[in-house]
Amino acid sequence: MDFTGRDFLRILDFSEDELRYMLVVARKFKEMKRAGQNHKYFPNKNIAILFEKTSTRTRCSFEVGAYDLGMGVTYLDPTGSQMGHKESIADTARVLSRLYDGIEYRGFDQSVVDTLAEYSDVPVWNGLTDECHPTQALGDFMTIEEHFGYLKGLTLAFVGDTRNNVANSLMTMSAKMGVNFIACGPASLATSDEMVTKCRPIAEKNGCTITVTDDIRALDGKADVIYTDVWLSLGEPAEKWGERINLLKPYQVTMDLMNRAKPTAVFLHCLPSFHDLNTSIARDVHEKYGLSEMEVTDEVFNSERSIVFEQAENRMHTIKSVMFLTLWEGGNK
Ligand code: CP
Secondary structure, three states: OOOOOOOEOOHHHOOHHHHHHHHHHHHHHHHHHHOOOOOOOOOOOEEEEEEOOOOOHHHHHHHHHHHHOOOEEEEEOOOOOOEOOOEOHHHHHHHHHHHOOEEEEEOOOHHHHHHHHHHOOOOEEEOOOOOOOHHHHHHHHHHHHHHHOOOOOOEEEEEOOOOOHHHHHHHHHHHHHOOEEEEEOOHHHOOOHHHHHHHHHHHHHOOOOEEEEOOHHHHOOOOOEEEEOOOOOOOOOHHHHHHHHHHHHHHOEOHHHHHHOOOOOEEEEOOOOOOOOOOHHHHHHHHHHOOOOOOEOHHHHOOOOEOHHHHHHHHHHHHHHHHHHHHOOOOOO
16 A cells, blocks of 8 residues: 555545555554654644635644644635635646645535646645545544444444535445445435445445435434534525425434434534534524524434544544655655
């Protein structure tokens, strides 16, 4: 396996063994961090992190991960660079790769991060696009494996808007890792046939299945993990709330829904989450539509079955693993 100099753009670009190895390295970094063990392998490297959308977990994970590895970081916010306005994506990539050793990008169209990678001489890491969220899936699978002690044969059910970028990466990662994947949500928001067509042969090879359904009963006695995400993704217009609530309310993760899954099932969410009225968006939605919790109830979110904060922490360990493996030039790891 050789990761050096490679981009991390989508889960599909990596083999099963490579993805497993990323999780092994992430676990090692978690142990080192917990033990307070120095792992500043790259004191002479610097990275740029470009965000065209807001972020807490992904930004902080790249920053803390980079600091822990001894690197310097430049954060460019949606208004902080010339890219796309006064300078092409290709030229931005050519400039940044002269100055930095790695580039992270979060934005809209997958073609932007693909173009950055094409014109950059240094690794480019995808921090979320409309198509996928690969570092999220890596952190999620680290969390699931930590909890159950294994991955192969488990069943992960993504409930809600199954077209979204997180669901796409989870489906791909499930297929690669031998985890059965159920995409359960309204038919009008169903994941694309293209994604399923790409993932099914991989799943078959790895002895697992991909199910796309609008029937919540598909979870009954099967799901080991129930996963959901917000009903309106970053960048979608607020006017869509009413329509989304009507479509997705039957798929809200309640304790009743959790009880359909296996008794040992856990709850995951990529966060942020609208499980109470402690955010301005949730209060706006409450005022307009009368809903005081959305994709997941507060009861489930705060229950013992919810491992969302372990999951949030693991974003950092897995992102650190991706940065380390793609930047390491020192031979055997
Ligand atoms: N899950 C996730 O990507 O969180 P942020 O949007 O805060 O980075």
